[in-house]
Amino acid sequence: MFTAVPEEPRTPYLRADLSRVHRNLQRAADLAGAAGVSLRPHAKTHKSREVAELQLGAGAVGLTVATIGEAEAFAAYGCTDLFIAYPLWLEESSARRLIDLAETTRLAIGVDSVAGAANSGRHLGGHDIEVLVEIDSGQHRSGTEPHDAGAVAEAAAHAGLPVRGVFTFPGHGYAADPASVAREEAEALSGAVASLAATGIEARVVSGGSTPTLVHTDLGVVNELRPGVYVFNDAQQWELGVASPDDIALTCVATVVSHAGGRVVLDAGSKSLGADRAAYATGWGRLPRAPYARIVQLAEHHAVVDFADATLPPLGSKVEIAPNHVCAAVNLHDVIWSEDTAGPQPWSVTARGRNG
Amino acid sequence: MFTAVPEEPRTPYLRADLSRVHRNLQRAADLAGAAGVSLRPHAKTHKSREVAELQLGAGAVGLTVATIGEAEAFAAYGCTDLFIAYPLWLEESSARRLIDLAETTRLAIGVDSVAGAANSGRHLGGHDIEVLVEIDSGQHRSGTEPHDAGAVAEAAAHAGLPVRGVFTFPGHGYAADPASVAREEAEALSGAVASLAATGIEARVVSGGSTPTLVHTDLGVVNELRPGVYVFNDAQQWELGVASPDDIALTCVATVVSHAGGRVVLDAGSKSLGADRAAYATGWGRLPRAPYARIVQLAEHHAVVDFADATLPPLGSKVEIAPNHVCAAVNLHDVIWSEDTAGPQPWSVTARGRNG
Numbered sequence: 001m002f003t004a005v006p007e008e009p010r011t012p013y014l015r016a017d018l019s020r021v022h023r024n025l026q027r028a029a030d031l032a033g034a035a036g037v038s039l040r041p042h043a044k045t046h047k048s049r050e051v052a053e054l055q056l057g058a059g060a061v062g063l064t065v066a067t068i069g070e071a072e073a074f075a076a077y078g079c080t081d082l083f084i085a086y087p088l089w090l091e092e093s094s095a096r097r098l099i100d101l102a103e104t105t106r107l108a109i110g111v112d113s114v115a116g117a118a119n120s121g122r123h124l125g126g127h128d129i130e131v132l133v134e135i136d137s138g139q140h141r142s143g144t145e146p147h148d149a150g151a152v153a154e155a156a157a158h159a160g161l162p163v164r165g166v167f168t169f170p171g172h173g174y175a176a177d178p179a180s181v182a183r184e185e186a187e188a189l190s191g192a193v194a195s196l197a198a199t200g201i202e203a204r205v206v207s208g209g210s211t212p213t214l215v216h217t218d219l220g221v222v223n224e225l226r227p228g229v230y231v232f233n234d235a236q237q238w239e240l241g242v243a244s245p246d247d248i249a250l251t252c253v254a255t256v257v258s259h260a261g262g263r264v265v266l267d268a269g270s271k272s273l274g275a276d277r278a279a280y281a282t283g284w285g286r287l288p289r290a291p292y293a294r295i296v297q298l299a300e301h302h303a304v305v306d307f308a309d310a311t312l313p314p315l316g317s318k319v320e321i322a323p324n325h326v327c328a329a330v331n332l333h334d335v336i337w338s339e340d341t342a343g344p345q346p347w348s349v350t351a352r353g354r355n356g
Numbered sequence: 357m358f359t360a361v362p363e364e365p366r367t368p369y370l371r372a373d374l375s376r377v378h379r380n381l382q383r384a385a386d387l388a389g390a391a392g393v394s395l396r397p398h399a400k401t402h403k404s405r406e407v408a409e410l411q412l413g414a415g416a417v418g419l420t421v422a423t424i425g426e427a428e429a430f431a432a433y434g435c436t437d438l439f440i441a442y443p444l445w446l447e448e449s450s451a452r453r454l455i456d457l458a459e460t461t462r463l464a465i466g467v468d469s470v471a472g473a474a475n476s477g478r479h480l481g482g483h484d485i486e487v488l489v490e491i492d493s494g495q496h497r498s499g500t501e502p503h504d505a506g507a508v509a510e511a512a513a514h515a516g517l518p519v520r521g522v523f524t525f526p527g528h529g530y531a532a533d534p535a536s537v538a539r540e541e542a543e544a545l546s547g548a549v550a551s552l553a554a555t556g557i558e559a560r561v562v563s564g565g566s567t568p569t570l571v572h573t574d575l576g577v578v579n580e581l582r583p584g585v586y587v588f589n590d591a592q593q594w595e596l597g598v599a600s601p602d603d604i605a606l607t608c609v610a611t612v613v614s615h616a617g618g619r620v621v622l623d624a625g626s627k628s629l630g631a632d633r634a635a636y637a638t639g640w641g642r643l644p645r646a647p648y649a650r651i652v653q654l655a656e657h658h659a660v661v662d663f664a665d666a667t668l669p670p671l672g673s674k675v676e677i678a679p680n681h682v683c684a685a686v687n688l689h690d691v692i693w694s695e696d697t698a699g700p701q702p703w704s705v706t707a708r709g710r711n712g
Contacts, residue, residue, distance in 0.1 A: 010712040089613040257445040276631040356366040
């Protein structure tokens with residue numbers, strides 16, 4: 001009864017503006033196409049079969065995913081080229097899932113250490129699965145130092161895993177000047193390519209990119225781009241100056257349930273928007289049609305919005321919220337309602353919750 | 357293929373310690389029982405049939421939920437007494453769902469304004485659904501001022517909705533001294549009871565409580581308690597001093613995938629833990645077995661943990677994380693793996709994602 005998709009949207013629900021989705025996809029496809037580099041969008045943002053098909057239809061060479069579960073979800077819907085951009089630590093059961101996947105899908109995974117490469121090789125060596133060495137270009141999350149990349153690649157090759165190349169996620173572009181971060185990305189990847197070359201291994205693929213740094217990417221170094229958020233954008237991209245409110249293609253539609261305290265209380269909260277709030281964020285999401293408003297409090301099912309001196313939207317009316325981080329919001333829903341002139345159509349969030 | 361519950365847990369997964377769950381439930385049941393007040397736990401924390409059955413088995417009079425969708429999920433599994441502690445703004449379709457629910461379940465909803473009471477009455481009047489007036493006791497989220505409660509109750513009664521009483525959520529107990537907040541809760545509820553009495557309406561139920569304020573609740577005023585988190589506890593309760601690490605009954609089990617930068621990278625991130633981080637939090641969750649460690653960076657599938665000078669857990673080993681906010685973490689998973697001496701058993705997160 002309650003797992004089925006309802007026949008029509010009920011607040012709080014996610015609404016995608018199809019024409020904006022197309023425009024966002026085309027902009028990235030044009031950027032990659034003009035430079036002759038590959039676009040391999042990160043599907044963790046949408047987790048949706050329908051959006052994946054739009055991306056592949058717009059010229060993407062394949063998809064990036066973060067987990068084996070996401071890879072399984074997209075392979076089940078016919079995607080035949082997947083890169084798990086994550087330094088997996090494999091065990092027998094997870095390795096078995098990858099080997100099964102590789103029967104129908106061109107597959108690559110990340111490695112970021114000699115030990116990880118050896119472990120992956122022990123489980124996967126001899127199967128048709130490639131690796132890319134993850135480089136830390138400044139985010140200090142996972143990834144090896146550029147000058148150690150050759151040793152990691154060598155360990156992988158030695159363990160029977162073909163090396164496709166190197167990759168990084170310049171995620172510190174969310175907290176620093178994106179142009180400088182893109183220069184650090186290029187420098188780190190160049191260093192890693194040289195480190196591989198010194199061991200006799202060619203990095204055929206040099207993969208980078210993120211939504212905030214995308215237009216700054218050094219496409220003389222990077223030959224594969226993996227942005228994720230760009231398909232929808234969100235309040236973070238807006239507040240970073242990367243996207244305008246008109247570029248935001250996904251919102252959460254909520255109902256005004258209360259005017260308590262002279263503010264607006266919406267029936268969307270952290271369980272439909274996510275609780276992400278970066279240091280630079282001015283609230284818990286933004287209202288694209290009321291840019292002066294601020295979400296000053298967020299609970300699981302309440303967004304409390306200060307409308308400053310503006311007239312409050314009436315009780316029972318609908319308000320659209322751009323989540324701070326769209327990837328987190330999408331992962332809280334089973335369906336995205338895509339709207340165009342034909343009215344709302346449900347897109348399945350195929351890979352929701354596929355964390356492992 | 358990928359919506360089914362896996363046969364065994366895969367990291368990152370939620371693990372419940374059954375004996376700690378029982379102990380946490382019993383402690384609250386004892387507190388309520390000793391004072392002769394009702395316990396109506398908030399099921400939004402666990403969203404799970406199995407945990408609801410444990411709570412009802414331990415003497416809870418019924419369940420609290422936040423949404424119609426949660427109410428439907430628990431009614432479908434046989435709960436016959438549900439309170440939707442939320443100021444719903446009803447439309448025809450949502451009212452129909454409530455009327456259907458009331459056929460099998462004793463049902464109450466929240467109202468927090470004269471307009472909301474009139475709207476609910478228009479849709480539900482004459483059906484067997486009661487209301488409780490929500491009071492703002494200091495959190496400044498939703499709820500009416502205590503002295504306005506009588507007018508709201510009168511509007512509900514006038515619209516054909518029987519008034520059961522008043523309720524509040526003293527959520528500011530997360531940011532201020534819980535004992536003071538509990539005094540504000542009692543004062544606000546007393547004022548509201550008096551406001552109802554002045555209009556000739558008796559507040560039979562005076563409902564309050566939250567996990568951090570629970571032991572401070574004035575049980576001379578409050579006769580129904582609605583804590584949620586207490587069943588599991590979390591890093592927030594630990595850091596607030598409300599629970600010890602030994603009281604934390606739910607953790608996310610993660611695998612060490614990298615030692616990049618001399619730190620530990622775990623395969624759990626915001627998509628399995630939630631991104632909640634209160635002002636007082638010292639990180640993005642805590643490690644109960646390594647209290648000196650701090651989660652210094654959280655991405656969707658990475659928790660970067662600084663172990664200070666301690667030895668790092670080895671690559672491939674398993675680490676348990678207490679999420680900052682357990683309600684958010686549970687809502688990201690389809691299953692909680694309950695562990696006792698019989699080994700892991702899957703509990704369904706029945707009401708996951710039921711936001712509307």
